[in-house]
Amino acid sequence: MSASTAEITRSGLWKNNVALVQLLGLCPLLAVTSTTINGIGLGLATLITLVLSNTIISAIRNVVRTEVRLPVFVLIIASIVTVIELTMQAWFYDLYLVLGIFIPLIVTNCSIIGRAEGFASKNPVAASALDGFMMGLGFLIVLTILGMLREIIGFGTILANANLMFGEGASALQFTLNEEYGGFLMAILPPGAFFGLALLIVAKNLIETRFYQAPAAKITDSEAEPVAT
């Protein structure tokens, strides 16, 4: 059962998006997306983890016995995350400090073990690597959009501290809305993350009902329209 490239791409980016449809990995998603750069940083780390873990797990899928597969998967994912963590510590130390505990916590991100169990352990290596990449990309895009949304409302900037990731020259990327904008703190706080994610899900469902399906049925009488008195 090998899925086509187009199908995997569509599923990862839209139809089965990790953040918007599966609602997996919400803990890092909600916690680190207070700025765009944080979102991109964690999104990239998750993307690389997904590609590597899917590839390795798919490669060994016929060797590992079913009974012990989950501990083996977790060991592989944990090793990959450790490699990524040490890499970030070496080359992106400031970003590593900002993301903190959420880098090692990628191990517990359900989307990774979910893809390992649900896709990589049943499909050939190339398809699994592509699936990991597309799922990771879908997650990265949502993290970036949510980060931008929260940053522009909360701080009035976009891509602040881009130097954490792209080196000193990238500081010029920062876009500031208005110097006098005081900031809407709630967007940075946890409730803002929930509101932001909810709005993105609404947007996705809206696009789907508008362009892909017939419009939803009108409200019926059984839903009790309050009577004007």
Added chain:
Amino acid sequence: MKNYSSPYVTPSASTNRLMLNVIIALIPGTIAYIWYFGMGLIVNLVLAISSALLFETVILLLRKRPLKAYLSDYSAIVTAWLFALCIPMHSPWWLVVVGIGFAMIAGKHLYGGIGFNPFNPAMVGYVVLLISFPVEMTTWYLPLQISPDSLTLVQAFSYSLGLVDIHQWDTLTSATPLDQYKTSLSLNMMISEIRQSPVFGSFAGVGWEWIANWWFIGGIYLIFTKTIRWHIPVAVILGMLILSFSFYIADPDSIASPGFHLFSGGLMLGAFFIATDPVTASTTVKGRLIYGFMIGALVYIIRSWGGYPDGVAFAVLLANMSVPLIDYYTQPRVFGMNPPEDH
């Protein structure tokens, strides 16, 4: 006149009659508020009520609901009125609009409109502002009686709309009595020393204490017209009294008196007007007592050990959250039925 067969159950009051009663009960306290704190409240009220009606109209149109029935039930006006009483005076106009926007959209209509909202919309709007704009939300003004200057209505309007320099009247701002009490206690001052500050009156803050009295009188009117039942306000006041009294007698030098707690901040307004919201409060008799007691106790706990000087909004929202649980465990026994074995 229509003829009905017995047993002649009179129809309960309509939503707009209840809401109109609430507005009538709010008037004496509102006048007292303007008397003590000036024209800023009128600006807040005008901005809040007009933006609430605007948001309500837009959302009703979006939701394809009948406009006239919902706009004429006064519920948006009551929400806006309570909200305007909670936020500081001379706030910038956008603060009022953002707060009312959250109250009407996220607090009320996202849940399905009036009757379906689990949280008090006015408190949702207020708390969003409190955690988002700490500077604007803690800039309070002195009561006129001890203030060096006062603003006319036109000045207050242009101040809120940002037409005049906003730092011009900075000398008129001051900490609220509860704020002053909290910061002074953290400096190890005694109650008798704290009371020397001019913002304190005969038993609570200047102005605040008498406004709270007028809320109390408005609340009595609500109980007499059967707009609200007595259980919630009594339980709120009892919860506050029991906690504040037991701590006060243990250490009267460094704990404020129960009278101060009762007549400070938003407790009286909360007990009679906010906690009693028929949609978000508990619906059983026992449940109302538990719900009210919980609010009173939580306000004391937040004031004494929390990060904010007053906690009525947080207490009401926390109690709103517990209402389904409280109602579940306090269902009255149906007459003639055996008491339930277990839940």
